[in-house]
Amino acid sequence: MNIEDQEKLRAGLEKMTNQCDRCGTCLPHCPLFGIQDRELVGARGKNSVGRAVAGNLGLPAREALEAINFCLLCRACVANCPGGVRTDEIMMDLRRLLIAQTGAWEGRNRLIGFLLGRPLLVTGASAFLSLLRRTGLERIFTSPYFSVEKTAHSYLAMRPGPVILTPKTEPRLFPQGQKPGKVAYFQGCGMKMFFPQAAAATIRILKSITEVTCLRNPCCGLPHLAHGLWNHFVRLSRENRRLFDGFDLIVTDCASCGSSLKHLPRFFANLPEQGEYAIMAAKVMDLSEFLAAAGYSSPGRREGLVTYHDSCHLGRGQGITKEPRTLLRQAGEFVEMRQGDLCCGGAGAFSLDYPEAAAKILEKKQKNIEMSGSSLVVASCPGCVLQLARAARNSGKFQAVHISQVL
Numbered sequence: 001m002n003i004e005d006q007e008k009l010r011a012g013l014e015k016m017t018n019q020c021d022r023c024g025t026c027l028p029h030c031p032l033f034g035i036q037d038r039e040l041v042g043a044r045g046k047n048s049v050g051r052a053v054a055g056n057l058g059l060p061a062r063e064a065l066e067a068i069n070f071c072l073l074c075r076a077c078v079a080n081c082p083g084g085v086r087t088d089e090i091m092m093d094l095r096r097l098l099i100a101q102t103g104a105w106e107g108r109n110r111l112i113g114f115l116l117g118r119p120l121l122v123t124g125a126s127a128f129l130s131l132l133r134r135t136g137l138e139r140i141f142t143s144p145y146f147s148v149e150k151t152a153h154s155y156l157a158m159r160p161g162p163v164i165l166t167p168k169t170e171p172r173l174f175p176q177g178q179k180p181g182k183v184a185y186f187q188g189c190g191m192k193m194f195f196p197q198a199a200a201a202t203i204r205i206l207k208s209i210t211e212v213t214c215l216r217n218p219c220c221g222l223p224h225l226a227h228g229l230w231n232h233f234v235r236l237s238r239e240n241r242r243l244f245d246g247f248d249l250i251v252t253d254c255a256s257c258g259s260s261l262k263h264l265p266r267f268f269a270n271l272p273e274q275g276e277y278a279i280m281a282a283k284v285m286d287l288s289e290f291l292a293a294a295g296y297s298s299p300g301r302r303e304g305l306v307t308y309h310d311s312c313h314l315g316r317g318q319g320i321t322k323e324p325r326t327l328l329r330q331a332g333e334f335v336e337m338r339q340g341d342l343c344c345g346g347a348g349a350f351s352l353d354y355p356e357a358a359a360k361i362l363e364k365k366q367k368n369i370e371m372s373g374s375s376l377v378v379a380s381c382p383g384c385v386l387q388l389a390r391a392a393r394n395s396g397k398f399q400a401v402h403i404s405q406v407l
């Protein structure tokens with residue numbers, strides 16, 4: 001990033017961080033403030049760091065990066081801020097600026113960025129992980145990134161009975177007899193690598209409604225954006241914009257991809273391409289949003305209680321909370337858990353960088369799921385399903401699946 005761009009970013013940060021009047025309303029809502037009683041973990045403290053960086057007040061870059069990296073980007077502070085301060089965006093811009101200023105970069109994040117930036121490598125990783133799952137070798141790895149996918153087959157093997165998961169359906173129309181136009185499926189890297197059967201279920205459901213084109217799209221770029229790898233993010237966004245040009249709707253079953261695609265005009269604000277990204281963003285729909293608009297309802301009902309975890313990028317990121325619940329109520333007996341919108345602690349690479357903090361947040365989520373009495377917790381984001389699967393393993397009382405596997 002050249003000096004002029006850095007200065008623009010710095011000036012934007014100064015403006016955004018100055019909107020924080022330090023009222024502290026956000027603090028009790030921050031999952032991190034709930035586990036570490038330190039000013040710096042909440043949005044108020046982080047925005048002070050942002051002000052110091054933007055105002056060139058001499059805060060060492062390493063110290064600043066350490067403080068702002070410890071953030072789930074969950075937007076709980078944003079949703080509860082009376083002044084509408086967009087702390088998650090401030091954190092992402094700060095990471096970008098500090099990396100540009102100091103050349104500091106995390107080798108692991110660069111590696112993840114490199115891998116996710118290349119569709120062929122993602123396909124290779126997906127094949128490798130599938131092989132591990134098929135042979136049972138994933139059990140020798142303790143990382144959540146080798147998680148077992150709960151498929152309809154494995155779920156039914158554990159819980160035999162009149163349970164219906166992803167049954168065959170007859171084609172429907174959208175909405176009320178209208179055609180939805182040219183629909184494309186956007187497959188996120190997480191769905192491709194960790195939940196290929198859930199992705200296949202999504203495609204089956206979509207095809208029961210309308211014709212769907214499946215493209216080999218690259219990553220949405222969110223992992224790059226979240227870690228300050230702006231140039232990678234720009235390249236991937238451009239590739240996706242070109243690839244999906246000509247489609248009327250872009251449906252995704254990944255809450256994180258959907259949120260980042262819908263926010264593209266914001267990320268490209270004041271840049272010449274902003275208008276084109278606004279056109280693209282307007283076409284993006286989450287799977288549950290699309291299914292609700294299409295009047296879809298699951299053709300079968302399952303036994304046992306089902307609860308729902310609001311992924312941060314779907315609930316707060318896209319304002320979608322009703323649609324998945326409506327669909328789940330039609331598919332079985334639905335029950336709310338306490339604090340359904342509390343972040344699960346996965347948050348991309350956060351659970352790798354801060355495993356102890358992530359585990360403490362997940363413990364709360366696990367207790368809430370157990371208290372709901374559900375045998376199944378459903379989420380709309382592969383990152384959340386990975387994290388919830390860890391809670392399921394710890395608990396032994398419930399299973400975690402992606403929403404497309406229940407509908």
Ligand code: SF4
Pocket residue numbers: 029030031032033041042043046070071072073074075076077078087088
């Ligand atoms: S985005 Fe989430 S983790 Fe980060 S400061 Fe806000 S509430 Fe806390």
Ligand code: SF4
Pocket residue numbers: 019020021022023024025026027043044047077080081082083084085087
């Ligand atoms: S981020 Fe918003 S809620 Fe939090 S201290 Fe600043 S103004 Fe108050």
